[in-house]
Amino acid sequence: MNRFLFEYLATFAFAYVIIATGGNVYASSGIFAILLILGAKITGTLLNPAMTLAMLSMGKVASSDVLPFIGVQIAGALTAAELVKRLRIGV
Numbered sequence: 001m002n003r004f005l006f007e008y009l010a011t012f013a014f015a016y017v018i019i020a021t022g023g024n025v026y027a028s029s030g031i032f033a034i035l036l037i038l039g040a041k042i043t044g045t046l047l048n049p050a051m052t053l054a055m056l057s058m059g060k061v062a063s064s065d066v067l068p069f070i071g072v073q074i075a076g077a078l079t080a081a082e083l084v085k086r087l088r089i090g091v
Contacts, residue, residue, distance in 0.1 A: 003065075004072045006042045010035045011076030014047050019084045049073055 017031040032047075039045035044060065046052045049070045055061040061069065 003043045004068050006039055007046060007069055008072040008076045010039055010043075010045055011047050011073045012080045015077040015080035016083060019081055020087075043069075047073065048077075 014028075014031055014035060018028050021027040035047070036045050044055065046055060046061070046069060052061060052066055052069045052073065056063060056066050
């Protein structure tokens with residue numbers, strides 16, 4: 001699977017669970033653990049720009065990958081927020 005596609009989907013899933021459950025710690029921890037297991041070998045499951053920059057500073061992420069990772073992380077989170085917003089219409 002493409003690293004950037006995985007990062008987009010992982011960020012989407014993580015953000016969706018956090019937003020949809022109102023920050024439920026058990027749901028958030030559960031999805032985080034699942035995503036870490038699934039993505040450990042693909043991207044390291046960065047999930048947010050702060051982690052991407054931290055990994056860049058430690059030399060774990062190539063500088064050419066930083067902007068694409070941050071872009072897909074932002075897009076994934078915004079997509080999750082929009083989906084939650086659209087699903088809550090009429091509730």
